[in-house]
Amino acid sequence: MGEYAVRDHDPNDPDPWLALALDRSLPFEPIAKAALIRDQSSRCRQFLLPLVRPFARLTIIVAQLIHTVSPRWPHAPRFLHRSIALGMKHLLSRDANLLILRHFHLGAQILRFISDNATPGFHPPLKPMTPRRIDDVREDLFLNHDLNIYNYLIGLNCELERRGASVARVDRIDFSAITDEIVLDPLPNGRLNVVDLQTAIELYTPAYAMLLTDRDFWRAANSLQLDETIGLYVARLTGEEKHLAMINNRHPLVPFSTLGAGFRLVLHGLSTEVLHGFLRELKARQRDQPAMPSATTAA
Template sequence: MSQELDTAISSPTAQPYIPEPHDRRNPNAWDALYVDQAIPVDPISKGYMIRDLRNWTRSYLLVPIALIANLLLAIIMTVKRLLPFQFSNYTLMHQSAAWFLNTFVSPEACYLIVRHICLGSNIVNFLIDNGPDPAIEKSQLYPRTVGNLAENAFLEHDLILYNFVLDYSKAQREKPHWIEPVKERGLNFDSIKSVQVDIDFKKRRWLRILDLESAIELFKVFYSLCLTSDEFERAVLSLEFDENFGCYISALTGDYNWNHVITNRHPLAPESPFGAARNLLLHGIISEYLHRYLELRKEMAQTVSDR
């Protein structure tokens, strides 16, 4: 990891974030956060994360945006619960999301959103490859552009997660001793692969300014409007399955030492939907942690096999 980070820092074309010269009397907090390797993260993604965190909209617009968004969310949730019928419009939701991202959201945030969907597919497919039933349907959801998200990507992302958990749990009950042969043969890391994301960072229109968390705060309002109450509740609850997925991975690797980085926990004590934007931001970061952990395990396994 150290050599990989040093290469990224020394090559401006390979890394979107270049630390400033170290001033010992005035050290840069963001540079320290970027170069710190206590929790391994893909260097390219981490660079975009730092740039997103430094976005001026996060400092000046996030708080008022969150206040307005939560007020609108409260109104929508109350009205939809009181209505004698429920309605949803997935096509409108996803097409609006793609338009919103392409029009108002920074390229860095767009990159992280598209990449997150792909990482989720890699992690689910890894668990299937090494699970009690390799015949469980694997994820084929690998968007490359913001435009690809208009094809029901967010809904499919949630459905893939829930269907996997239900199928995986059923297979575990049917094969209670499944993990012993998996550990004997060794883990299959074929599904932990690099993902391709095509975002144009050169063309920066003046409206494409929003940071990731501000964008999520705004879009969660429209998300709640375009889903039924139960579907929105399901989407919010999915964020707390991070702890479950961490335990799935640790059961396979026998390593629980890294699980402290998972902060979205306890799905039996659901968080309020008003904190969904913050939890979704954490969900994205935790997915990056988990995927990088598996990449490093894959590298270790390849090193051992090459000896």
């Protein structure tokens, strides 16, 4: 719980963050949950975010007007990612950087889990998503993350069609892709590392809109709604649907406005953390259950 302790509880003035720190309704990795609560309750988010958000969204509108006239220019993904890495290293809080780098690992594990069980022996070829340090972001990590999810869905469903198969419940699930620990190198924690995750995302989103092509930004913004698609695949494989209640970005067949992409990106991170935690719980449950004997063994 970090700085949130029960001894500080005042029934006449209860701390909402203490209540959330104690809450156990979500299958959330404790380290990540503590980092998220510290990040969301920070003074930076409280005071800087409300000032940043309107200007950030106005800049998105300007960027989209520019791309209406020139849809493929400006296009500077390498400059964008180096700028993001510089900001992460010198301005973002340790908690914000932890949550960002964890997200890539968790997303990659969830996709691997689905193909392990839906198309055993076949995995769509994807760019690696296992950054250990901030400098790994410089290699177009965010853009490749967006490309991966679409390439994954296309590759997975082409393979399912080739096999004449569908995503369906698996009796003995392969959880080998889901790990309990994400290993990262030490993260910066200097005097200027105070910017919270949500403020950083609101600042990065207009830069994303301006420095990528119109098609790249539209695809990235709407990839957030693929949370529901991935959640439905997991539900079909496991026969469990509880995690779907925590998916807030909804189905991509009806895209949201790109103006809210910053906030929806935070929801995307939360959905990924919860889905990964849910799979870790299922993995532990299956590990504790004895395997059912096969018909041959029983005979």
